[in-house]
Amino acid sequence: MGFLDDVLRRNSELEWMYDLELVSEKTDQLYLKNLAIQICINKIASTISQSKFEVKSDNQVTKDNLVYLLNHRANKNTNASRFWQTVIYKLIYDNEVLIIKTDDDEFLIADDFEQTEYALYEDAFKKVIVKDYEYKRTFKMGEVIYLEYANEQMSGIIDGLFEDYGDVFGRIIAHQMHANQIRATIPIKMIAGKGEESKKKVQSYLDKITDSFRNNAYAVAPLQDGMDYKEHSTSSSQSVEEINKASNGFVDKVAMALGIPKSLIYGDMADTKEAAKNYMRFCINPLVKQIKDEFNAKFFVKKEILKGDGLEIRPLSIESIFERAEAIDKLISSGAFTRNEIRVEAGKDKVDDPELDKFIMTKNYQHVDEEPLRGGENE
Structure with a gap:
């Protein structure tokens, strides 16, 4: 900006106008990333949260505390539905989730932890944090429920996609706003003085005009003595479809990485049943199998599992x-x-x-x- 500073300072009026806030800040496009997360990951979380968890013993369905925790209330602050939504969200987005069973026989989801891996011994989990509480003890693998998503860290994939699609999406939005922007000029002769008070008045005037046209479909620019206002508006032939294509492309890539058919994302009626079957077969069932295996390994011994006892999970039926x-x-x-x-x-x-x-x-x-x-x- 050194060259521009020198040019502006050659004219005191230009230097004075250089301090006015004439340019608005860049629009934040983070909602594009949140849109993909809400649509894709939350769809999987909502599906699994509607599963029914059963415990079988001697070929009979039993009703014990584990069934209550998994189907009704995981802990005193969280019901089972919300608990499973959080578990699946963290499992997919962070690629892992750690569940602690408290001394009160409740399940808590760790917000942060440090894992130490061993080849011949159980892994250890230290500095386990749940909300604002940090456990001082070290948990062994056999004392916790630890799930890993069979994919790269989804947060990294989403962030990587967002760097590309977010930039394209932001440029399209910026171009659309620029093309349809109401532009105006205010001649410099209207400035009566060059003091701080004059600067504040002009800035207040500019702010009022900007807010008026931003918040109203029809607006009138108030003029004072010595002030003039001229518009130089343009229009764009660019279709809003370009914006939708960019946002849909980002969502499509995230859905593809998670194994969710696009027809289920957009509610297409063609082949919905077959798409739903593929969604359950390739997206939901592998997650359900992993949850089932982990809980069975931690709550039942080998003899019980081989006999057919243990946890059974019945996912949401599509029919x-x-x-x-x-x-x-x-x-x-x-x-x-x-x-x-x-x-x-x-x-x-x-x-x-x-x-x-x-x-x-x-x-x-x-x-x-x-x-x-x-x-x-x-x-």
């Missing part, structure tokens, strides 16, 4: 049992499953009725070399 009625009927009528087994698979509790544990067959399924079954005749 109701009424939509699956025909398939359910075929599974039961073919004798492949009992009605109680179907109830369990449908996310319902078993009914204490021996009849529902029996295999039934309503169609003549048989080997091809057997004589056809006959029935209904009076012999």
